[in-house]
Amino acid sequence: MSQFFVDYYNYIIVVLVMMLGLWGMIAKKNLIQKCIAMAIFQTGIILFYISMGAKKGSSIPIIDHSHGAAHHAVTAAEYANPLTQILMLTAIVVGVATLGVALSLVQRIHSEYGSVEEDDILEKCR
């Protein structure tokens, strides 16, 4: 069990973060809290990708280019995986833009129904 934990601890945290986000999106009645839960779920997915690209004993994905640095062949195991990182880098920026859209919808709902509680909105829809 402890070996399982040491081998996979990041993935376990990913699942816990995603569970937290999913629970917030379903069970919370306040639309702002739903938005926060959505953002938490998103960071869970980003953490998952970054964990997949991490390598034990590797450096950041910038090749040593200082003056006087010995030019030796670059081996892949020395540097963290850049591919998962760029996918998530763009996902973060797009995530904040779509979060802005979600929040603007919340404001629109508030000016229309005077509340951001799901129950109140449903009441007024009837």
Add this chain to the structure above:
Amino acid sequence: MILPLDMLLLSLVLVSGFVSLFIRDLMGAAIAFGAYSFLMCLVWTGMGAVDVAFTEAAVGAGVSTVFFIATVYNITRFSPAKIKKAKWFSMSAVFVVVLVGVLLMKAIPDFPIFGDPQSPVNSQVGAYYIEHAEHDTKVPNIVTAVLADYRGFDTMFETAVVFVAALGIFSILKRTKFKSSDSKPPETSLIIRVATRIMVPFMQLFALYVVAHGHHSPGGGFQGGVILGASLILLALTSNVQTVLKTYTEKTVIVSAAVGVLIFAGWGLIPMLLGSNFLDYSALHVLLPATDEVMARSHSMLIVEIGVAMTVMMGMFAIYMSLASDGRMENGL
């Protein structure tokens, strides 16, 4: 990756995530979410994802917290204490979440061990980028090389998404007919105004450095653009939205966001006119002075990063001013 440090940070991440969902004061929840993002960015730094951590520190901990606060300011701040919840509803929510959690936990042992350099993710195209990026493009920061060159198509459309999101928020919130409130914005304290006036130029200078130096250090168009946008947001926060809109009108903001996408797509189109593929920068060496096929790729990356920075900067500010003023473009917070 240091196990005890990771454990400390990850448990703090979980705690702040819980706090941001359970707190009833929505302003406090936004701040707790900012703390959550910042701790998450420390975790990513520990895993060697410096560019991602940089972006998250600027976006997740900085700008998105401001967005939440702007929205909470315009609606009710407190979530009501007593919510009559159907018991079956909260029970079934917990049941669904636990079911999903158990199924995902079951799948974990099928993954390669955390940090394994030989896993399929790390040994295929990711390894190719590490071994060939500097030779192909003369850019030491592999993340920038992959972002702007190898996967430029992806990045171009991500930039377009930021632009479309800003447009969408305009069309959702913008009001043209409303009673203009004549009330003067409250005077902010002298200390804040002077401090902002000193800080903003340095922020913008640093942002330009981040954009231009993305080839050699963590950074690039997205991070620099967000910091540039944050400097405008800071000005709008300390005085009001109108102060910034005196310099940049709404039209300028949205047009320069569009121009950013145009720079990226247009620069990609030129190689097509030269008989090469879309976004194949190496064909551009005939146009750029004193370059060969490799350096043409390196210089082209800077140009598309500038386009990205313009779109992200103006996109972030457009989103902020719509949210903060509830579509009126008047005073804001």
